[in-house]
Amino acid sequence: MTGSRIRARGWGWRHAGRAVPAVAGLDLDVEPGERVLLLGPSGAGKSTLLAALAGVLGGEDEGDETGELAVDGAHPAGLRGTAGLVLQDPQANTIMSRVGDDVAFGCENLAVPRDEIWRRVREALAAVGLDVALDRSTAALSGGQRQRLALAGVLAMRPGLILLDEPTANLDPEGVVEVRDAVARVAAETGATLVVVEHRVETWLPVVDRVVVLAAGGGAVADGSPAAVLDAHRAQLAHDGVWVPGLPVEVARGGRHPGEALLVGEALRSGRDGAAVHEPLDVQVRAGEALIVTGRNGAGKSTLALTLAGLLPPVAGAVRATAPLRGELAAEAPIRWRPKQLASRIGTVFQQPEHQFVAARVRDEVAAGLRALRLPQPEVDARVGGLLAALRLDALADANPFTLSGGEQRRLSVATVLAPAPRVMVLDEPTFGQDRRTWSELVRLIASLVDDRGCAVVAVTHDADVERVLGDRVLRLGGER
Amino acid sequence: MSALARVNPVTPLLAAVLYSIPMLLTIDVVSAAVALAAWLVVFAAAGIGPRTVLRRAWPLLIAAPLSAVSMLLYAEPAGRIHAQVWLATISDRSIELALAIGLRVLALGVPTLVALVGLDPTRLADGLAQVARLPHRFVLAALAGTRLFGVLAEDWRQIALARRARGLGDTGAVRRALQAAFALLVVALRRGGTLATAMEARGFGGAERTWARPSTVGRADALLLILAIAVAATAIGASLAAGSFAPVWEGAQ
Helix, strand or coil, X not given: CCCCCEEEEEEEEEECCCCCXXXXXXXXXXXXXXXXEEECCCCCCHHHHHHHHHCCCCCCCCEEEEEEEEECCXXXXXXXXXXXXXXXXXXXXXXXXXXXXXXXXXXXXXCCCHHHHHHHHHXXXXXXXXXXXXXXXXXXXXXXXXXXXHHHHHHCCXXXXXXXXXXXXXXXXXXXXXXXXXXXXXXXXXXXXXXXXXXXXXHHCCCCCEEEEECCCCCEEEEECHHHHHHHHHHHHHHCCCECCCCCCCCCCCCCCCCCEEEEEEEEECEECCEECCCCEEEEEECCEEEEEEECCCCCHHHHHHHHCCXXXXXXXEEEECHHHHCCCCCCCHHHCCHHHHHXXXXXXXXXXXXXXXXXXXXXXXXXXXXXXXXXXXXXXXXXXXXXXXXXXXXXXXXXXXXXXXXXXXXXXXXXXXXXXXXXXXXXXXXXXCCHXXXXXXXXXXXXHHHCCCCEEEEECCCHHHHHHHCCEEXXXXXXX | CCHHHHCCCHHHHHHHHHHHHHHCCECCXXXXXXXXXXXXXXXXXXXXXXXXXXXXXXXXXXXXXXXXXXXXXXXXXXXXXXXXXXXEEEEHHHHHHHHHHHHHHHHHHHHHHHHHCCCCHHHHHHHHHHCCCCCHHHHHHHHHHHHHHHHHHHHHHHHHHHHHHCCCCCCCHHHHHHHHHHHHHHHHHHHHHHHHHHHHHCCCCCCCCCCCCCCCCCHHHHHHHHHHHXXXXXXXXXXXXXXXXXXXXXXXX
C-alpha cells in the first residue's frame, strides 16, 4: 500500500449560513507517506480541511467551495475508501455493536469479499494492539480502546490517507499514549500518508515529520520540519492556543486563606442505582481551597463529584452542608434541596457542556438560572453582561449555544454556573480537549474564584497541569495509577 | 442455545404473519387453547423452557387478564345474567367471550414474543437486507440508530442532572419534562449527524456492498414456517370439530 498525495490550490470552504469562510486560499502539497501535524488557532478550519480530505464535507447545500483540492489527483468527495477519518469524540466513531463488526463495516461498504474482510479485521486489530474478542460489545470499551477500534476500522479499508481529528483530546493520559503508539505503528507499517490535528504537540512529535500551521481565515502560515516550525513560531503558536513543548503555562495563585468547611462527606460512598463505585471516604470541601479529585478511569471520580454537588444521592454515608453554606435551609443534605436552592449554593459544570444548555441564545443561557431565582431584570442584565465580558463571550451573546466551538461552549457552561454566584463550584474535567488559551483562561478563572472570592472548588481531572496549579488538596481514587 | 438461534431472524416475522391471520378469524376458547398448548410443546421440544417463555412474554400476563376483564364486564350480554352493576353486566355470553379473548391474547402473543424478544438487531438487519432484500442503506442506518438508544438513555440522565444543577427544576412537571425532552432531541439530532459523518467516512452509501456476516435460510426456517401454519390449522380444525368455531365476521351475538 502506498500513501496518497494531497494537492490544494487556492482552496477554500465557507459553511452555508456563515459570512466568513472557514478556510480560504490554501496552497498545500503533501507527498505520499508524509506524516503531517496540522496546527492553528481554533477557528482556522483544521477540522474543515480534514473533513474535505475525507470527502464528508457535503455538497453545495452544505457550503461553497473555491479553488481546487485533490487526493491522488481526484476531488475527495468522489473517492470512497481512499481516506479514513477518526473523529475526536470516541463515542462518535463507533458504528456497530460488536468489535469485529465495527472494523468490518468499512470493508463491507467497499465491497471487499467476505474472507478477505475477516482477514483484514484481524490484521487491523492486531496492528492497533486491540486484543479483545471479535464479538466483544463496543459499549464496554474505554475511550482509548474505542479510538484504537476506530483506527482499526479505518486501517481495514487500506486507505492511502489517514486523517485524525484530535483523536486523543478526550482521553486520559494512558489512553493518549495507547492511541499515539498505535498510530505510530500503523503509519510505519502501512506507509500511508498521515494528517493529524492536535493541540498537544508534544504527544505527536515522535510520530510526525512535518508541521503545517493554518491561520484563521487564511492559508498556511508556516510549513516545515517540526523543529524548524516550532522554533520560529513558538510564541505565536502558544498565543494561538497550541501546547508548545517546553513552554509551561504559569498561573499565579494569590495568597491562600483556607476557611471553614462548606461541605462534608462522611463515610461517603457514591454510585449509580445503588451500586457503590468507591470505598467509603471522609472528605471536606473548604472555602478558599481547591480540591482536586483524580484517579484512573472508572474509579468513580465523576460520580463522587456529582454526589458532593447534591445531584446524586449517596449510596452510603452522608453529604452534609455546614451552616455557612446552607444558610436558612433546614435540610443538611444538598440532595434534598430544591433546584433553585441548590444552584445558588453549589454550581456544577458537566463534562459535556451541551447537556447543560437550555436556551437558544448565549445571553439567555446565562440569564436562565438568574431568572429562575426571580432576580430583578437590571440585576440579571448586569450579571450577564459582566460574565460574558469576563469569559470573552460578549461578541457571541446572540449566537445559539449549540453552534459554538468546543472551547466557547466550555466557557459558556462555566459562565452559566457562575451566574447565581454559588459558594461551591464542582467541575468535571473542565480542561478536557481545550487548547492552551482556553485552558489558561479557565484555570485562571477557577484560581481567582478560590483565592479572591473565597469559593470552594472541587475539580475532577486527569490533567497533571491542573493538579499542579489548583491542587491545594488532592484526593486520589482507586489506588495508585 | 435453543433451536431458535439457528433460525434466520426474518423467519419469525413471516411466521408470525402466517400464524396470526388464520388465528384472527375466530374468537373461541378451543382454538386458542389448542394453539397455546401446541406452542408450549413446540418450545419445550426446541429447548425453550417455561422460564424463558415467562421472561419474554410476561407483559401478556398483564394484557391478557385486562382484556378478559373488560370483555367480562362490558360484552353484549346474552344467556343467563349473573350480576349487573350500572353498565357492567356479567352474563353467560360475556364469561365465554372473556375466556376466549384472554386465551387468544396469549395464543397470539406468547409465540410471537418468544420468537421476537431478544432478537439480535445486527442479525435481524443482516437478514432484512440479505434475505428479505430490503434496501441496505435504510436497514443499516436503522441498525446504527438502535445503538444510539443506549447512548441517549445516558444523555437523558445527564440532562436531568444538569437541569437540577442549573436551578431549573422548580417549574411544573409537564413543562420540565417537555424542556428536557427538547434538550434530548437536540442532542439526539447532533449525535445522529455525527454518526452519519462517521458512516460516510467509512465508505457507507455506495451501491455495491458485501456482507461480513452471511445471513441464510435453511431447514430450520422451513420447519418454523411449517409449524406456524400447522399449529394454526390444528387449532382451527379442533375448534371446527368441537363446534365452537366463532368467526369474527358473524359478530358478537
